[in-house]
Amino acid sequence: MLTTPLPSEIDIRKLVVKGAEISAQAPVSSLPRVADLLADVEGSLQVDLQFYKDEGHFRRVDGQVAGTVNVICQRCMEPMSVAVDTRFELGIVWSEEDAERLPKSLEPLIVGEELVDLADIVSEELILSLPFVNYHPAAECKQTVGYSSVDPKVEAAIAKAEQSERPKPFEVLKNLKFDK
Template sequence: MNERIPQRIDFRRYTDQGVTLDGSISLEESGTSMPRLNDAVLENTGDIKYHLEFDTDILGNRFMTGQVLAQVVLQCQRCMDNYTLDLNCDLSIAFVQSELAQKQAEESNYDIFWLAKKELIDPRTLLEDELLLALPQIPMHEESEIGKACDVRVTFLEQDDLMADDDSNSHSIEKEQNDTDNPFAILKQLKK
C-alpha cells in the first residue's frame, strides 16, 4: 500500500487509533518539504520510504515506531569524489508535552519529540530530522573502499629519492633564507 503522507497529524488521535502509515515521499515532494535535508546532501536520489506505527503503551507513552529509508549522494572528504549512501533509520519516538511525560518516555528509552499543546505534527519534518541525524559528520567512503572506489591520488616517491631530495632542498632553503636575512642582499635587489 502506498499512500501519500499526511501533511499534518494529530498525534493524540493517531496514537489512540493505532494508525499505520506506509508509503514513500517522492523526489518532487521531498524537494519542497525537506529543504534542510536537500541542503545537507549533494543529491537525494529517489523516493524516501517510510513505515510508521503510532500507538500507546501500558505506561501511557504516546509513541511512533518504524523506519525511514533514503538514498543520498555525499562528497567523500578523503578522496573528494561523490558517493551514494543508504540511510536506514529505525525510529522509536515518544510525543511529549510535559516534563513528566518526557521523564517517563526517557525511562522507557524513547527518543523525545517535544511539541506544544494542540500542535499538529508535519511527519515529513519529523522524518527529515531523523535523516539529518543519520548523516555522517564527516562523509567518507567505507574503510573497505579505500584503494578501490576511494582512491586518493598520491604519487609515492621511493624512500631513497625522498632522502636525497630532502638534503638538497634543505640546503637551498637555508641559502635563500640567508640571502633575505642579509640586508645587503635586499639592497642589491633594490638597485636592480
C-alpha cells in the first residue's frame, strides 16, 4: 500500500495488473473542480483506492473518500462543516461499447490511451456525494426566521403600520350605495 500525496497522472492499466492500492491525503486545494463548490479549500481528505481485476475479469477501481469540507449554509450564507464519507466502485473500460457490458453494480470509468489524473476521479465522486443544498441545524443557524433576515417583531410592526395607513377598498362602495 502506498501512502503519499495523490498521484496526478498514472497509467491505470499498470495499476490494475499490479493490484495496486493507493492511500493518500488529498488537500482540498488540489481538487479545483470541488474547490469551486466549497466555502474554502482548507483541510484534506483521506483517499483510499484499490485497483484490481475481479472474478468476472472486469478491471476495477474501488475507492473511499473521507474527511470534512466547508460549504456555505443556504439560509445564513455562513460557512459550515460537512462530513464526507463516500464509497465508489468503478469499472475501467476503453469505450462506450465496453461500458454497456459492465454489470449494473459498476459505474463506468472510460479511459483512453492517455494517463489518468486521480484527482479528477476523486473530484467526480466527491461532487456526487456532496449535499445539493446545505443548511446548519436550526439551533446553530444565525438565520432565525425562514429566509428573511428581518426581526419578526419589526416585520409585524411594519405590516401593522402599512395596514392602518391604507384606505379600505370597500369604503368607496359603501358611499356609492347610500348616495342614491
